[in-house]
Amino acid sequence: MAMAGGGGLNRSSSRGQMPPQELLDDLCSRFLLNVPKEELESFERILFLLEQAHWFYEDNSVEHNPNLKSLSFKDFTSLMFKSCTALRPYIAHLDDIYKDFNNYKFRVPVSGAIILDDTYERCLLVKGWKAGASWSFPRGKRNKDEEDHTCAVREVLEETGCDVSTLLNLDDYIEVSIGQQKVRLYIITGVKRDTVFAPQTKKEISEISWHRIDDLLPASDDAVSRGVNGMKLYMVAPFLTGLKAWIATHPPVLYQKSEASARGLFCSLMHPLCSGLQKLYVL
Template identity: 45%
Template sequence: MASSTPSAEVGEPPSLQEVMDDLAFRFVVNCPAEEQASFERLLFQVEAAYWFYEDQYREIWPETFPTYTLLTFAQQMFKHCELLAPYESQTREIYTAFTQYKFKIPTAGALLLNASCTKVLLVRSWYGKLWGFPKGKIDCDEDMPSCARREVLEEVGYDISDKLDPDAYVELQLKQYPTLRLYIIRGVDEDFDFITQTKKEISAIEWFKIKDIPLGKDAAQDGSRKKGFGMVAPYIIKLKQWLTEHKKAATDARKDGKRAVASSEVQKTSTVKAVAVAAPAGMPARRKAAQATWSESQVRVLQAQPRKERKGHPFLDFTFTTRRVLSALDVAA
């Protein structure tokens, strides 16, 4: 069937069968062959169809179409889609295997810090009250930095490309959760207008002072404004350690640099480079024997003196007289 994005101008809502046919056509039947190679990959397409259903059809006709969980939606999709229908009786088992597979997929995101590294940007999920970081699961054939850039741009509308250092990150694998790597992005403008590019994923985007984020049991305690930071706390602890180590390394590097400069200056002032002063042609042997090696400082002092007051090597007492030279040339001619 021909499909088009539903809109408020469509008028009467389509039937549930038509909706499922549209979603199957958009996300399952026409998905790349590699996405159909396993149920784990295929369920990602079903999940994408689920969010489209929530963001489009239910957004326009909330009272017409039922609310589903991802599992109940998958059951409907397996029932209506010809490609999936042969496996309808296995939907629950396939879904369980999919959720287990998802938890093994690494996740990447970012810790966005202000210029002074005293504040961090947090996001709150659409359906919950927990605070977290802009992040998401890595796509097939995607590396961690690329995943972090994509997810941060989608969730808060900020491009971290110019500030992302692939070696600056904290990483943890908490119990029952996949590995999460958060790249440390410093120097983010606090006045930037953060706007999520997704629907029904992010309900709030706020700056928090790092020192004010609870790190103990208070992070998940009921009845206080500290509630909701339970998933954030372990990464903030790692962030603080990273900032401390980075600050110490930067301080040590500055000290080493100053010591190197000071040592170089001392070496310059204590080492006098010798300048050999050549004897003029025809100088008597006894004067050649008395020829000295002059230092640069001695040469500068002598050259600064009036000619009559100079005492030392005859080469430094030389005066070029144009009149005498021209007269000598006339005689020679």
């Protein structure tokens, strides 16, 4: 299923009204002041909470009130530090805090899934919301104390609307390190190609569709981030070698059934001949 979607928000809109203090106070109370204390022990955790507040602001407040100004996460964070009493003392250090947070995000482990059709010839990819976004397997960052497989199920459900909890095998996964980030993708089979997919989150996924694995292989040794069809495959290419190796040792169930049927047909055809030869031998 392919999904049409507009471009994402790369920067703050130059139009619209700034959010009123009442709304900022509500966001501060909802996402910061009423969370467990351990969630406020580091600026990394605080900015993760502010990230959720930003999504809520964009997906709900701005969507329901078009007069509100759309903000980038950096501008939203700055506004919250200025508006929230608990954060205001640290406003002078915001640039360093924001920089450290971005570095931290690239170290948080990621989990997701490689979903194959019943022939193992196609896999499901999702495309990000922002303009120029690349394709990837459905995946996302692990929450604090979250298991890899739990994160994978959650992220696949959020990005595709497909619940793979009963299809996930803990032993079937491919794990690579991209920079300082560990990425583990579980291999999921048994998903029908006519399954209807729809993201459960707003403004995150613009398209969901099946793609032939052979078309995703790098066009050349120098084009590891683009497939033969020109698709951006930065988050796909590192897993293709491992995926092909896994498929080579795990024939699809459809193939196994066809092979078994062929053997059965062969035996049924050969049985009369074998019986005749046996009688001749006895005689």
